[in-house]
Amino acid sequence: MKKAVILLSGGLDSTTTLYLAKRKGFKCYCLIFDYGQRHRKEIRCAELIAKRSNFPYKIIKIQFPWKGSALLEKNKKILKHCKQRNKKEIPSTYVPARNIIFLSFALSYAEAINAEAIFIGAHIQDYPGYPDCRPQFFRAFKEIIIKGSKTGVEQKRINIFTPLINKTKAEIIKLAKQLNVPLELTWSCYQGKRKPCRRCDSCYYRAKGFKEAGIKDPLLR
């Protein structure tokens, strides 16, 4: 059975990506990061999702002992969603080089287990400001695999798949529904409270997506 490493954050996008990889016939190895994010709720959700899917998972604990992101500094305020914000601006929630680090670990894992694919649920519709979610970044990372890894040098392949890259949140939610993704286990809010805050960027796009998809968000019932 062909193997894939899936970057799983516990959110809607990465969970849908996991179920998509499963449908494509991959045996999935989930990789969850505990990187000092503001709350542990998303890590717990990711773990529950991995267990529900019956695939193996690993939690990697990493530190960012430097500042530079609202996601890492608990005293730094995460701005309320604001429609007028310049979409091209890099948000305060950008963590320096985060996806580069995550993909590097995924590559290491993939090499160690002879996987042929890495799946990441990045998309650019809602967050065009994040540089490490853009197609040109993923293309550059493929070059890294070819030039700087054992797999590449031995002329085997580890491909990076970003199946959601051009989808809107509504399209992702419709796809999740088709794939029987346990939407009730996914967590998007930047806060780790019992219920989503409904104010942050992430809540805003989730609510908008569910509305446009004509589906009820099970978290808001």
Added chain:
Amino acid sequence: MKKAVILLSGGLDSTTTLYLAKRKGFKCYCLIFDYGQRHRKEIRCAELIAKRSNFPYKIIKIQFPWKGSALLEKNKKILKHCKQRNKKEIPSTYVPARNIIFLSFALSYAEAINAEAIFIGAHIQDYPGYPDCRPQFFRAFKEIIIKGSKTGVEQKRINIFTPLINKTKAEIIKLAKQLNVPLELTWSCYQGKRKPCRRCDSCYYRAKGFKEAGIKDPLLR
């Protein structure tokens, strides 16, 4: 004062690189990795070197919870140096994607402190087999910075310097001597004993380098 992040392993090469960056006028921020290597001696050496140089340093603890390298698996034997070995072969001490992960953290640190450079002491003379020490890998990583980081997208620069890339061990040792590198604090051996084992690849190349440079290794006195 211009800032640089230096990947510091405690070995001869990275220590010489640190002193080279210092001579080029950089304020150096040392990054040391505790990644489950076979022994802690090189971490202690790196720390002592950073302290001696009077530059700040951070130790990043990371896990590789998968197999795939003799450096990570204590029951996997590190082969004795063998002259007949095919130099192009990837050695058993290759850690999947290690330098990719290390550079990603260095990039994150560099972005967080507004550094303009990352220095890494990789060279290809002794270890042509390691894919993540080759010039084409570093070129590919520069593209990652341009395409996938805030710095790149904002059209600022973080450059990667590999000043030792084409030097032999003897040339590095001569340079270290010129730069007053504390050679007695550096550690190269894959074992973490009191004295170098004199049998592993790393000891072999160190001894050969000192001999060719006509300098005595202070560790062997």
